[in-house]
Amino acid sequence: MDMQRPLPExxxxxxxxxxxxxxxxxxxxxxxxxxxxTEVTFEAIRRPDxxxxxxxxxxxxxILTKQEQPGxxxxxxALGGRVDEGETPLQAAERELLEEAGLKGAQFELWDAxxxxxxxxxxxxxxxxxxxxxxxxxxxxxxxxxxxxxxTFDEYMDIVARETYRDTxxxxxxxxxxxxxxxxxxxxxxxQ
Numbered sequence: 001m002d003m004q005r006p007l008p009e010x011x012x013x014x015x016x017x018x019x020x021x022x023x024x025x026x027x028x029x030x031x032x033x034x035x036x037x038t039e040v041t042f043e044a045i046r047r048p049d050x051x052x053x054x055x056x057x058x059x060x061x062x063i064l065t066k067q068e069q070p071g072x073x074x075x076x077x078a079l080g081g082r083v084d085e086g087e088t089p090l091q092a093a094e095r096e097l098l099e100e101a102g103l104k105g106a107q108f109e110l111w112d113a114x115x116x117x118x119x120x121x122x123x124x125x126x127x128x129x130x131x132x133x134x135x136x137x138x139x140x141x142x143x144x145x146x147x148x149x150x151x152t153f154d155e156y157m158d159i160v161a162r163e164t165y166r167d168t169x170x171x172x173x174x175x176x177x178x179x180x181x182x183x184x185x186x187x188x189x190x191x192q
Contacts, residue, residue, distance in 0.1 A: 003089060003110065005049075009118035012044050024048070024082075046121040048085070051093045052078035052167055054111070055103055055132040060191045061150040063101060063132065064159065067166075068145040076149075076159055077166035078126070089113075089125040097129055100146055102136040105129030116169050124169050128190055153187045 016030035032042040083092040
């Protein structure tokens with residue numbers, strides 16, 4: 001599986017200084033020469049990468065989550081979470097699938113890896129986990145309430161268009177594929 005991390009639109013240069021270290025986000029600043037010869041301070045944020053997992057059952061259903069987290073509105077989205085230090089995106093996807101759903105996938109396919117903003121060095125890796133089977137109970141952390149729902153591909157496409165769907169990077173990619181008349185090929189590939 002090709003796991004090459006995509007480069008950010010605006011990489012943080014080697015001469016950048018970390019000016020803030022947070023629990024999740026670190027802020028970097030560096031001097032940047034402009035086209036007119038003047039110099040200004042540029043800034044970017046870096047955080048650990050995340051994974052999304054779209055589990056597919058042997059019956060061809062996509063498993064989503066209805067979630068509540070402190071300080072956020074309820075949302076529907078893929079399973080997923082942060083890639084821990086020393087962990088590959090695939091290992092994180094396998095771990096998150098087990099923790100959030102008690103599921104194990106027979107096969108994982110990397111569907112997408114993308115930066116969502118040019119001033120943020122953060123890749124979201126999206127995996128399709130096929131032929132998922134129940135191997136345990138959910139082990140969610142104290143800041144999550146997760147209900148699993150199973151939907152068809154067509155139902156999923158309806159959910160993706162809702163304001164309550166959180167994973168906008170997935171929604172955007174599906175919209176782009178739809179505009180290029182490639183959605184049927186995605187459906188077929190996911191449900192094979």
